[in-house]
Amino acid sequence: MIASRGAPSLTSEITKLVAIAQITLRSRFRYLWDMIGSTLFLAVVMFVFVRLWTVTYQSSAGAGGNVKDVALAGFSLAQMIWYLVATETIIMSMTPIHRLIEREIRDGDVAIRLNKPYSFLGFHWSVFLGEGLLKACILIAVGGVVAAIMVGGVSFSLGSVPALVLTFILTSTLNFFFGAMIGLLAFWTEDVTGFYFIFDRVKWLLGGFLMPITLFPEWLLSVVEWLPFSLMIYQPARLAVQFDWNVWAELAMKQLGLILVLGFLAQSMYRLGVRRLDVNGG
């Protein structure tokens, strides 16, 4: 009996994390309309993007040219807009995990989780993923409606949906560890807002959030290809509009590798940080 109460097995750990994700999903369903309301902002964002890229494609087509014949960085206008729906879905589906972790550390709430039978980062990852999956469905619906009305659809195979769901989970996990590492800096600094602005916006810019990285100049593209950010935004979003099984498999392998690296770094930061923790009061 005593032996069975030692370190939890991987299966029981996963079962706990899945249960936490399910509970989060159920609780967020209670506030579904609030969530739908807050994602309506995406309609405004997409409207502005459609206008910006329509004007860009029109000027590239030239006087008398047809916008539908123009491809920029391998994207037609419709694909460009759907690509942006995908990047917005990835980014807007994420809860501000850096802020949650920062608050728990600063307020001392992190101490409450120390004696719980699950890992600190695992708990937050489950909540992050549970909420992210629900938000992503709503965001795709809102963004998709705007895109479909304004530029029409793009070719899409329903068979790719399970693979894309897996890609979304891997992408969310990568972004989770990235955000968590920023939040964990709160063990060492008073406020992580400044770090968040810097690291997160670098990720946006070099990850292809606002435009595909293939529109970057050659010198920058060669730099960006060595950085992890495109795995967090550009590559999964491009896969959503130009699906290919070989690309999917290659992307999944790269993302898994990076998850292991970031996961290890985040866990190490947490362990080092907890040693410095002083909590007063009760």
Add this chain to the structure above:
Amino acid sequence: MLRFLAAMMRTGFASAIEYRSSFFTQVFGMMINDSLWVTFWMLYFQKFPVLNGWEKEDLFVLWAVITFSFGIAFGLFAQALRLSELIAQGQLDYYLALPKNVLLHILVGQIRPANLGDLFFGPTLLFFFVDMTPEKWWWFLVGGVLGGLVYLAFFVMAGSLAFYMGSSEGISSGIGNALIHFSTYPTRIFDGWTRVVLFTLIPAGFIAEVPVELVRRFQWGDLGILVVGTAAFSSFAWFLFHRGLRRYESGNLIVMRS
């Protein structure tokens, strides 16, 4: 009244700078955030040099104006961002009990270091990247301050919805974000009814277009439009808030002012 505003801001600034490293991290963090947005536009204009008649330098002026305006509005009057929350939770009692104007007192109650970063970013961008004359600097200041008032007025109107709707934080921040988003893009990309909306319901045109035109090529007509637009939105915000204040219900909360 000016002495009161200056004293409140001095106190707010002293309070914000108390945590020095946090203060400077937020200010510089926001400046880097803004510069990365500008970098996006530099990359865009490297690929597509002209956007409906606008070139890279025009975008620099746009970003300088909107960040400066935003910094004035929410770096110095940060509580405008929390207005709907304060109203919905019945937290205005403190201000009602004092002899100063309630709206002004609320607005000057807090300095937001991150948005002070916006305030500094605008002039810095112009200084390094745009060929400026003293006249252009002057119109930049005028346009930026008036644009800041439009931001502030719009957020006061959005926040005042809480008097009429109860909890309106979601919708208030939603329409506030819509204004911010529209104002960070050149309004020249919009046409037809959208442009009408941008000078009425979501007044991004008064922030992102007219002040920019003042700097690019000054015309008295543009200045007149901006002054009238700012006065109209500010007056309506003032009216909407004070009308709504009659419906205010206290939350009987004991709160700490920070």
